[in-house]
Amino acid sequence: MSEETKKKKNSDQSQRLVSLDALRGFDMFWIIGGAGLVVALAKVFHLPEELVGTLSEQMKHVQWEGFRFFDLIFPLFVFMSGVAVPYSIIAKLDDGASAILLQSRIIRRAAVLVLIGLSFTALRFQPEQIRLYTVLWLIGMSYLIGASITLHVASWKKRLVIFFGVLIFYHVVMIYLPYPGKGTSLTPHNNLAAWMDRNLIETNLYRGDYDPEGSIRIIPAGMLCLLGALAGEWLRGYGRARMRCGMELLAAGLVCLALGWSWGLVFPIIKDLWSPSFILWSAGWSFLLLALFYIVMDVWKQRWIGWIFLPIGMNSILIYASQWYVPWGNIRDFFFRGYSGTLSDTGMQQLVLLGGLVLVQWLALFWLYRRKAFLSV
Template identity: 40%
Template sequence: METKAENKRLESLDALRGFDMFFITGGATLIAAIAALFPDSSVWQAIAAQMEHVPWDGLVHHDTIFPLFLFIAGISFPFSLQKQQERGKSMTSIYLKILRRGLILVFLGLVVSGFLKFEFETLRWPSVLGRIGLAWMFAAFIFTATGKKLWPKVAVIPVILIGYWLVSAFVHAPGVDPSIDPLTREGNIACYIDRTLLGVHCYREDYDPEGLLSTLPAICTAMLGMLTGLFIQRSKATSRTALTLFVAGVVSALLGAGWNTFYPINKALWSSSFVLAVAGYSLIMFALFYYIIDVRGWKKWDLYFKVIGMNSILIYMAPRFIDFSKLNRRLFEGVYSLLPEQYYDVAETLGYMLVLWLFMYFMYKKKVFLKV
């Protein structure tokens, strides 16, 4: 039976969001620990290498986690906007809600960075949540302000990406030897702006991976998600819809790979080639989850991911304030001591993930969700 996407919750989004968060809630550590059991296996070592960020240029799986989350946040917005419009909310009310959500995420990012310690002299200002808040907020403003017109929503993407490429690749940082590549930390204008305006408030000494100028192309990541959500909203939940998403993902990934030949894929700079490459990955993953869960209706397997995905902000913040590692050791250290030493890291990581998931499952059953 075919159903309109807007008439029901996109359960695939919750599962995909949970799958994405799985890797930063112990999944990546677990895979690396398993790989350590097979030091002579080139396959396992290659898999383990995907669980850490590349130092600068390049792309591994771990680099896709953040943009996929932002992309998913974008997909949700057209549905949220439609609900508000159907309830008769004024445009002023809608804009204020967008602003409130964006600023709350920025504030939560500051809290994660240690805002409540009141050590403002060294507090890191940019953050993952802050970038999500700002990029999503500006994309939502553009999406809403352009009404039902599709072309300005689409046009803003190449304008930003090409403009950012020209500035990033051809404008040297002031005071730097012109022979230095502008796509290096020392020569890049985005890194220079972070060093100059943020100073000690950067994550790193010479730049911040969630810095000021590099937030601009992140708006495109959110907007691409919103356009995907708009497409789903206007389509029926069919195999054809899923296939269209998949093909679009392949095309986007190929465009990113092509651009990479002269403008490197770089997560730290959120390069335009990175935007297209990870948008391709995001579309492909969403197409698969959408097909399996929303088209075919195969949902019984997704509880683990759904519990995480429906409370993603909470699971991101909770380990910063609750010592789940200590609780894990209190509960299972006796069990771990019975195991051969080489299996300790795997067992301890599994225990940590279990404790964290059970906490999230309790929240899920009590319908306690941290929403912003």
């Protein structure tokens, strides 16, 4: 091994992106009850009703077109799975690992994620309830696409060509490709992706006749993972955290937001379709959040700010899967339901119960964090 390679390896080992772990925890915080907790806090502090209403609305998904804060959670996670690729895959390639071996690891990780998601319904042993198209399906398949391209295409310029080329292709196919019963406009139940959901694989669909995580959507989601990998390689290329890198991430975020808004004029921002405008708009906010966490935690070394999020982020898949297997609500009720019943104010009752739900999960994750027990997929 050459001296240059040794230095690169040592740099990768010493440079842990604490900001990425914290950002992943920030993302998952809203899923484990943070969304309701924040709204409950706003009500208890008697913030203006209009502000509370707006905040509450932002903690819900849009029905079709548009974008709210809660719509960012899923694509941000896909983006971050890409950011980790240069550290988990490309670093090993630089150290001399076989591309075939690394490709097998990518396939294995994607398969494990898909199987974990499938277990949520398959283990009920009710065939009609089995749902293949889950959140983990889309994360796993998008990771397979984005990480594989990153592994085999060394040039970042070629990757950008692939990114925009695939989004343009997806746009054209979604708008113009004919299929039985095609309508004159995109609707939730009449579009190519929904038609493929119903006809490609026989499985239980989340919306009844289509699934927002289904079929062809893995292609644009894979491009979001690919863009995240470009961001990760950008970060890794600096060797150590620098303000200049953070500012470049901010600039990239603003460019993506501008492109997403512009594309949205011809193909609206629609999460259920993972439309090209949605991909770019989500990427823009993902870049901005990554830049913010990176500057504060890695450049300024203010890592204490992320102490709440780190235990969540280090076991993100575990805590997500636990929502199906662990009766967190019952555990919360055992400790907090009685106390909440002693309170006369309904707002405080809700705050105690929502805060208790987050707390019992966080304490379990903190216990694992202190013992360095992490689920590695």
